[in-house]
Amino acid sequence: MPASEDPPPSQLKEWFDEARHRSLARELTTISKSFREDTFLRLTLEGLEDRSLMQRLHQCAVAADASLTGTFPQKVRVLQKLAPRIGHGFVPVFLCDFVATFGAHDLEFSMDALKFFTPFGSAEFAVRGFIAADPERALSIMKAWALDPDEHVRRLASEGSRPRLPWGMKLKGLVRDPSPCTGILEALKDDGSPYVRRSVANHLNDITKDHEDWVLDRLEGWDLGKEHLRWIARHACRTLIKRGHPRALKLFGFGGRAEVEAGLQLRPARLRLGERLQIEAVLRSTSRKPQTLAVDYVIHYVKSRGTAFEKVFKWTEIELPPKGVAELRKSQVIRDFTTRRHHPGHHVVELQVNGQRVARAGFDLLGKPGSS
DSSP, X not given: OOGGGOOOHHHHGGGXXXXXXXXXXXXXXXXXXXXXXXXXXXXXXXXXXXXXXXXXXXXXXXXXXXXXXXXXHHHHHHHHHHHHHHOOSXXXXXXXXXXXXXXXXXXXXXXXXXXHHTTTSOOTTTTHHHHHHOHHHHHHHHHHHTTOSSHHHHHHHHHTTOTTOTTSOOOHHHHHOOGGGHHHHHHHTTOSOHHHHHHHHHHHHXXXXXXXXXXXXXXXXXXXXXXXXXXXXXXXXXXXXXXXXXXXXXXXXXXXSOOEEEEEEEEOSEEOTTOEEEEEEXXXXXXXXXXXXXXXXXXXXXOTTSOEEEEEEEEXXXXXXXXXXXXXXXXXXXXXBTTBOOOSEEEEEEEEETTEEEEEEEEEEOOSTXXX
């Protein structure tokens, strides 16, 4: 989920709380007569409070292995009966972790197990070890997944093979050469599910970070008059557009250098963490021709040691007539996320149009309300 919607980590890890583990144990007891409930609960509940979300997830997989009897395939079959009983969108991911942890020796059976589990809890992280170990065999199976009737399986074909999946193992072979995934992406670009098409767009955006021309060569051959293909292409090029890549801008009609005079104002000039920053921009065309403009803004966040890092935010797209004027307004709450922490200091904000930095202003961040 996007960082702006992330609950605090202390809440996320409660998806695997004591009640959840006891519920899983009860279900497994009804599925398998040989299931050792005491072993499962001891391994999951001892030290539970000190574990993060992903540590709890992995420990649940370890406990399942220790408390079930039989071979790896026999244990998987028990867990396949458990999957539809869990009733949660994330908790079943531990079933995929079980396969990744204990099934590396049997690629084909494990891949089939991940295909089964992914509609219950995505296997996008678990499948990556199999791709890294045997990319030719794993990707061959995933190409077949791209034609599966289930949208979750089709999405896994794209999402699981993303070279730079956030929070996932980097697939170094696909970072070097993305071409083995061409068949998967081509098969899914016209998929009827927006859920699948978004994954295709994110996969292509991953590739632009290492092979921008490889992506643009393909997108330039698409019929961007089709709305769904244009959406994929735009989302795939979002990083390039934010960087002002000329070829990406041209692909979507933004043309070259923006002919504008620009002003940027921020209110208030000083604010505390958790308060709202008002951003106002004015663009005056200096051209005698209409212009299609991609407008973004860039915040230079102060780091703990006083240096800064920048983050580009998408703002809007406008059609600016000859000698026309556009007034834009936006607000943003300055708050901490799990992926970004704020520090007091002077923050620079820049206005970016068609990839050019055309105006700047700044604000001072003082800290949380009530702090000195």
